[in-house]
Amino acid sequence: MKNQQIMDNSFIIDNLLQQQESVRLEFKEKPNKAMIARVITSFINTQGGDLIIGIKDDKTINGVENAEKVHNDIKKFLIEEIKPNAPISVQLIQYKRKEIILISVWEGAKKPYQYKGKIFTRENDVTKISNQENLNYLIKERKEADFHWERRTVLGAKISDLDISEIEKTKNEYELYKQRSGFEDVEDFLIQMGLIKNGNLTNACVVLFAKNPARYIPQSRIRLTVYPSNKTGDKFINDRIFDNNLFKNITDILNFIDITFGRSIVVEGVLRKEKYNYPILALREGLLNAMVHRDYNSVNGFLQISIFNNRTEISNYGGLPEGITIRDLKTEHNSILRNSDIAQMCFIRKYIEMLGSGTLRMIDDCKRNGFNSPYWVDKEDITTVTFPKLAIKSEEDNEGVNEGVNEGVKSIVVEGESEGVNEELNILFKAVGNNPGLKAPAIANLIDKSLSSTERYIRKLKNVGMIEYRGVSKKGGYYVVKSI
Amino acid sequence: MAKKKQKIKIMLSSTVYGFEDQLSQITAQLNLLDYEVLNSYNGSIKVNPKLSNLENCLNAVEECDLFLGIIRPFYGTGNIGEKNITFEEIKKAIALKKPYWFLVHRDVVFARLLFEKLKLKSGDKIEVEKNRFFDPRTIDVYEYVIENHIPVRLRNGNWAQEFYRLDEMMIYVNSVSKKTLQN
Numbered sequence: 045m046k047n048q049q050i051m052d053n054s055f056i057i058d059n060l061l062q063q064q065e066s067v068r069l070e071f072k073e074k075p076n077k078a079m080i081a082r083v084i085t086s087f088i089n090t091q092g093g094d095l096i097i098g099i100k101d102d103k104t105i106n107g108v109e110n111a112e113k114v115h116n117d118i119k120k121f122l123i124e125e126i127k128p129n130a131p132i133s134v135q136l137i138q139y140k141r142k143e144i145i146l147i148s149v150w151e152g153a154k155k156p157y158q159y160k161g162k163i164f165t166r167e168n169d170v171t172k173i174s175n176q177e178n179l180n181y182l183i184k185e186r187k188e189a190d191f192h193w194e195r196r197t198v199l200g201a202k203i204s205d206l207d208i209s210e211i212e213k214t215k216n217e218y219e220l221y222k223q224r225s226g227f228e229d230v231e232d233f234l235i236q237m238g239l240i241k242n243g244n245l246t247n248a249c250v251v252l253f254a255k256n257p258a259r260y261i262p263q264s265r266i267r268l269t270v271y272p273s274n275k276t277g278d279k280f281i282n283d284r285i286f287d288n289n290l291f292k293n294i295t296d297i298l299n300f301i302d303i304t305f306g307r308s309i310v311v312e313g314v315l316r317k318e319k320y321n322y323p324i325l326a327l328r329e330g331l332l333n334a335m336v337h338r339d340y341n342s343v344n345g346f347l348q349i350s351i352f353n354n355r356t357e358i359s360n361y362g363g364l365p366e367g368i369t370i371r372d373l374k375t376e377h378n379s380i381l382r383n384s385d386i387a388q389m390c391f392i393r394k395y396i397e398m399l400g401s402g403t404l405r406m407i408d409d410c411k412r413n414g415f416n417s418p419y420w421v422d423k424e425d426i427t428t429v430t431f432p433k434l435a436i437k438s439e440e441d442n443e444g445v446n447e448g449v450n451e452g453v454k455s456i457v458v459e460g461e462s463e464g465v466n467e468e469l470n471i472l473f474k475a476v477g478n479n480p481g482l483k484a485p486a487i488a489n490l491i492d493k494s495l496s497s498t499e500r501y502i503r504k505l506k507n508v509g510m511i512e513y514r515g516v517s518k519k520g521g522y523y524v525v526k527s528i
Numbered sequence: 529m530a531k532k533k534q535k536i537k538i539m540l541s542s543t544v545y546g547f548e549d550q551l552s553q554i555t556a557q558l559n560l561l562d563y564e565v566l567n568s569y570n571g572s573i574k575v576n577p578k579l580s581n582l583e584n585c586l587n588a589v590e591e592c593d594l595f596l597g598i599i600r601p602f603y604g605t606g607n608i609g610e611k612n613i614t615f616e617e618i619k620k621a622i623a624l625k626k627p628y629w630f631l632v633h634r635d636v637v638f639a640r641l642l643f644e645k646l647k648l649k650s651g652d653k654i655e656v657e658k659n660r661f662f663d664p665r666t667i668d669v670y671e672y673v674i675e676n677h678i679p680v681r682l683r684n685g686n687w688a689q690e691f692y693r694l695d696e697m698m699i700y701v702n703s704v705s706k707k708t709l710q711n
Contacts, residue, residue, distance in 0.1 A: 127548070127549060128553065129549070156553055156557070158552060158555075161555055161570065161572075162556060162560075163557070173560075174560060175560075176560065179560055179698075180702070183698045183699060183702075186694060186695050187695035190693050190695065231660060232660070236548075238549075240660075243659070243662070
């Protein structure tokens with residue numbers, strides 16, 4: 045299927061084309077693999093970056109012929125030839141009716157990286173073979189990376205403390221990413237990935253895969269609180285601690301958020317489709333950003349998700365990395381990784397795409413789906429992303445219609461009806477769901493509306509197939525259509 | 529036409545398992561320092577298809593001008609019968625009196641000290657279960673190198689360096705290579 049691999053990331057190309065070639069950006073007209081490998085190696089050794097193929101130096105968009113095959117060849121080539129292993133994202137993007145290829149990499153944390161036995165670095169917009177002075181600098185950076193928290197070992201932790209099924213899943217994904225990896229077993233995989241060093245598990249390994257990471261790293265816990273008002277306080281609607289490994293936490297938190305915000309059924313004529321009541325991609329990206337960029341180094345470190353009645357916030361201990369500002373987050377930017385080993389495994393598991401464009405995608409996702417754009421605040425070593433107006437109604441607002449109807453579906457939206465009418469339709473729909481078999485007068489009584497209004501709403505819901513009348517006229521009543 | 533400068537050939541000898549990244553990084557470093565690197569993992573030794581792996585590797589030892597051996601706590605999978613390729617390369621380099629440097633992993637150094645002090649009351653030999661972080665046979669390689677080293681009075685600087693991380697190895701390679709290239 046030709047178009048399956050084409051990503052809808054053309055807004056990222058728009059953003060990149062506004063910039064000039066630089067230490068982090070290069071345009072190439074032709075897909076010369078050796079040339080590409082040199083540039084990508086230099087990016088990984090310097091500040092990470094993006095290489096676009098199919099675009100001339102003067103930014104004329106030529107596209108790439110036979111793009112899907114070229115994309116697959118380049119991806120395989122780079123993953124095999126650049127050492128040590130670094131996450132490399134190669135995307136096929138449809139842009140202005142041409143197919144172009146975007147290759148993106150993070151700055152590496154296992155420097156120096158090399159291609160064909162040569163170390164390349166980037167100086168302004170030029171890729172060069174490294175010199176002795178540069179090499180010394182790369183060695184220094186490597187030393188610092190190896191002393192970083194996530195690479196230190198967790199004394200006392202054993203392989204039996206790990207969730208083997210999560211490691212298996214990751215190993216399987218890695219074998220798809222890099223073919224012919226051929227790991228003997230999960231221990232072998234962890235050694236090769238640098239998550240077991242000299243027989244000891246690293247902090248990153250425990251955060252990623254432990255059955256109970258909080259036993260060794262209490263700050264790995266994540267808290268999610270739903271407040272009835274617009275501020276924190278003693279009163280809350282829900283409060284949960286997620287203390288599993290990173291992958292289980294992602295799944296559990298996303299499930300919790302899905303149930304909390306729910307989904308709507310959008311009715312357009314005879315067509316019905318399910319729509320999330322929250323920007324799923326943006327929230328997921330925000331959560332993953334916080335998990336990957338948070339500062340685990342302090343035992344006081346935290347990750348808190350707060351859902352208020354007028355906004356949702358994700359806050360984590362750990363300010364923006366040096367060199368990144370709030371303003372940068374709204375453009376393509378250098379993604380400086382605080383926890384590169386954790387980030388690499390999240391990339392392999394396809395939970396994050398790389399690039400500094402995660403924040404761009406969050407803004408794009410909110411815009412596309414009619415939500416307010418998120419904004420970031422970096423204050424006193426705490427980074428917070430806020431989704432304005434992303435909130436749930438308090439329990440009082442939902443009284444009487446809160447339970448039961450169509451598990452997972454919170455509301456329906458009939459296209460063409462006003463917000464007010466849709467609210468009334470939802471109240472009636474839920475009342476029918478919770479009290480099947482009632483006639484119009486009983487429903488009117490239940491929802492406290494006049495009979496004529498109730499009949500009008502019933503007609504609307506019948507017309508779009510959400511409810512139906514069953515039984516003979518005198519003994520029958522209204523029911524929710526079960527196929528919804 | 530100017531004659532092409534002849535590069536110094538350095539043989540990089542090490543077990544590979546779990547060390548692939550670092551081996552390729554040290555190879556790239558040596559390339560940058562203008563050596564010609566002979567290393568089987570990086571496919572840079574001459575291969576005669578009529579000869580065994582071991583024979584090809586030993587020929588590379590003969591060919592090299594300098595020998596850099598890395599002794600890690602992992603013994604290696606390149607064993608042919610009783611012979612371990614890395615160990616045989618080291619023996620040959622010493623026998624041929626090639627100028628050499630050795631990098632020895634801290635765990636091997638420590639294990640040798642510890643094993644000297646460990647005794648079972650029964651007098652039985654201590655056995656180490658098979659694992660992926662330490663093989664006691666690596667102590668044999670280390671001892672061989674120590675016992676066969678040239679006398680102190682003939683030494684030219686530090687011939688061996690203990691290491692734990694990659695940066696320590698790379699800094700050592702930088703400093704000894706500077707000396708070598710100056711001589």
